[in-house]
Amino acid sequence: MNGSKNVMPMLAALLAAIIGGVVWALIVVVTEYEVGIVAWAIGGLAALAVSFSAKKITPVHQILAVVASLLGILLGKYFVYGYFLIGEAEGIMSMFQMEVMRMFPQFFSTLFSGMDIIFVLLAIVTAWQLPVKLASNRDKGEEPVPAE
Secondary structure, X not given: OOOHHHHHHHHHHXXXXXXXXXXXXXXXXHHOOOOOHHHHHHHXXXXXXXXXXXXXXXXXXXXXXXXXXXXXXXXXXXXXXXXXXXXXXXXXXXXXXXXXXXHHHHHHHHHOOHHHHHHHHHHHHHHXXXXXXXXXXXXXXXXXXXXX
16 A cells, blocks of 8 residues: 555545535524534545546545545534534634534434434445445546557
8 A cells, every 4th residue: 555645635635624614504503493404515525536646446535535524524513513512602713723623522412313323324434335336437437449
């Protein structure tokens, strides 16, 4: 396993996960409704990022996509938790205070409902399968055309 071949897919997946988590939190804050399908989309976003940044997909890349999607979902949940715990008055940066971070694990189980678990599982499956499927389609499209 060559670690340098995993750096770009890892960074791309992490960036996608962070963006996905932030977007999900913004949707929840604006609508005051948690749209669970966005968690599934975070899995797809991490998978796309890995797929487009890796030349050849390996199980390591699939694991990176799964871990990144879980991180994105967790970040989204944390941002929502922090926003509603702190509120608008204290400012968005106050959600990164140590006290707020320490309290997050205590509320962790209350942040996930049965539907959340379903969408997390869908995100995991998507993050695992999509990079392979996209790479397969990409490889089919790159077959040389026979000369006439």
